[in-house]
Amino acid sequence: MKEKPSGTSRGQFSNVGFILAAAGSAIGLGNLWKFPYLTGSNGGGIFVLVYLVILVTIGFACGLAEMALGKHTKLNPVGAFRTISKKWAIAGFLGILIPFFISTYYVVIGGWITDYLFHFIGSGASAMAPDTEAYFNALISDPIRPLLWTCVFVAINLVIVSVGIKNGIERANKVMMPALFVLLIVMAIRACTLPGAMDGIRFFLQPDFKSLSMDTVAAALVQVFFSLSLGTGCTLTYASYLPKETDLVRNALIVPALDSTVALLAGFVTLPAVFAFGFAPEAGPGLIFITLPAIFNAMPFGNILGFLFFLLIMFAALTSSVALLEPPIAWLIDTFRVPRKRATIGMCLASLLVAVPVSLSNGPNGWQIGGRSFFDFVIHITEDLMIPISALLLCLLVGYVWKRDSVRQEISQGGMYSFRVESVWYVLLRYVAPPAIFFVWLTSSGIL
Ligand code: TRP
Numbered sequence: 203m204k205e206k207p208s209g210t211s212r213g214q215f216s217n218v219g220f221i222l223a224a225a226g227s228a229i230g231l232g233n234l235w236k237f238p239y240l241t242g243s244n245g246g247g248i249f250v251l252v253y254l255v256i257l258v259t260i261g262f263a264c265g266l267a268e269m270a271l272g273k274h275t276k277l278n279p280v281g282a283f284r285t286i287s288k289k290w291a292i293a294g295f296l297g298i299l300i301p302f303f304i305s306t307y308y309v310v311i312g313g314w315i316t317d318y319l320f321h322f323i324g325s326g327a328s329a330m331a332p333d334t335e336a337y338f339n340a341l342i343s344d345p346i347r348p349l350l351w352t353c354v355f356v357a358i359n360l361v362i363v364s365v366g367i368k369n370g371i372e373r374a375n376k377v378m379m380p381a382l383f384v385l386l387i388v389m390a391i392r393a394c395t396l397p398g399a400m401d402g403i404r405f406f407l408q409p410d411f412k413s414l415s416m417d418t419v420a421a422a423l424v425q426v427f428f429s430l431s432l433g434t435g436c437t438l439t440y441a442s443y444l445p446k447e448t449d450l451v452r453n454a455l456i457v458p459a460l461d462s463t464v465a466l467l468a469g470f471v472t473l474p475a476v477f478a479f480g481f482a483p484e485a486g487p488g489l490i491f492i493t494l495p496a497i498f499n500a501m502p503f504g505n506i507l508g509f510l511f512f513l514l515i516m517f518a519a520l521t522s523s524v525a526l527l528e529p530p531i532a533w534l535i536d537t538f539r540v541p542r543k544r545a546t547i548g549m550c551l552a553s554l555l556v557a558v559p560v561s562l563s564n565g566p567n568g569w570q571i572g573g574r575s576f577f578d579f580v581i582h583i584t585e586d587l588m589i590p591i592s593a594l595l596l597c598l599l600v601g602y603v604w605k606r607d608s609v610r611q612e613i614s615q616g617g618m619y620s621f622r623v624e625s626v627w628y629v630l631l632r633y634v635a636p637p638a639i640f641f642v643w644l645t646s647s648g649i650l
Contacts, residue, residue: 230522245413272441297435326505
């Protein structure tokens with residue numbers, strides 16, 4: 203298997219283009235769907251605190267390492283690992299497999315979003331009210347309906363990719379991402395001023411150290427990687443399109459800052475509303491699907507705002523799902539010279555195929571593995587088991603195998619950019635991240 207040599211044929215991002223694309227990949231269902239429900243089911247403020255601590259330490263260290271590796275090698279994950287050391291190529295395969303598996307449930311949730319969006323167009327929030335919980339449960343356990351919407355979601359993905367990332371995604375990103383920020387702020391203000399919202403704000407911001415457990419730490423670490431798209435091949439692949447003159451340290455700060463701002467805003471929208479409307483914060487994956495329509499139903503202009511909001515979630519999900527398919531597609535093209543169109547259609551179909559049992563497993567007679575629905579099983583295997591291993595291998599490769607001088611040269615561009623954090627970063631990468639990730643992996647995999 204040969205990798206395509208680096209060169210202009212791979213295309214290049216401008217630095218702003220990279221930040222937009224990296225933020226587009228990072229900001230997605232992980233922020234808007236997952237972060238609020240994880241916070242709800244992991245004790246509130248304590249989860250947020252642990253999440254932020256891990257974000258600025260291990261998240262930053264791994265992010266910078268992944269960007270440096272991608273930019274240096276200008277290759278897909280397999281090629282990048284192999285360039286530093288032949289023996290490590292196998293680790294790069296995780297960067298191809300993981301995004302594929304994520305895509306199989308990402309498109310199912312994308313399907314739920316599509317269903318909500320279309321019902322908002324039809325009859326507004328009243329389509330889900332008064333019992334938003336019953337609506338959600340009926341949707342996900344239906345054998346046909348979510349799958350039809352999943353097909354619609356995948357079809358939109360295909361259209362975007364065929365229009366071209368540059369014309370489709372990049373241009374739309376510039377409008378939709380700022381719009382998402384503004385709407386989230388408006389919604390957060392609305393949610394925080396609902397009667398009874400104060401309890402939710404307290405729950406979200408006040409860490410209760412009694413609920414700190416190894417499970418909380420494990421959930422937070424897994425979420426940091428998932429939300430930043432780390433250890434999943436994507437940041438690496440995107441960084442491989444970066445021009446030589448790029449301040450990586452700055453990028454490794456900006457992307458997580460944007461990403462976590464969106465996650466926190468999503469928390470300020472959801473949790474106060476959960477308390478105000480008397481829902482249980484531990485509701486799990488259905489949380490935003492159950493609470494948000496209830497808020498929209500109760501607020502002036504709720505139908506329009508609700509439609510806009512689900513449109514933006516849909517957009518955030520699309521910029522991520524398109525990015526999820528990029529590492530496997532890039533690998534098929536680089537390695538087997540499959541034409542891009544064929545590679546894209548093939549990956550979409552493969553993802554849909556696995557999405558069928560994933561979606562069906564939420565139904566009454568769904569496929570169960572080890573006491574988990576197949577849906578939860580795929581999430582568990584990818585996020586709890588594979589992503590931490592992939593991130594651990596990345597830390598070890600960049601921290602120990604790749605020569606320090608060469609790393610420094612890549613990140614500082616021979617002194618052109620400040621790399622004052624070098625020694626702290628190395629300590630994090632060598633001595634903090636690997637044991638922390640390993641211990642968490644023992645917990646999240648169920649071994650401990
Ligand atoms: N970060 C994305 C989100 O928060 C999910 C994700 C993980 C992802 N790894 C990825 C997206 C790789 C694109 C590429 O929703």
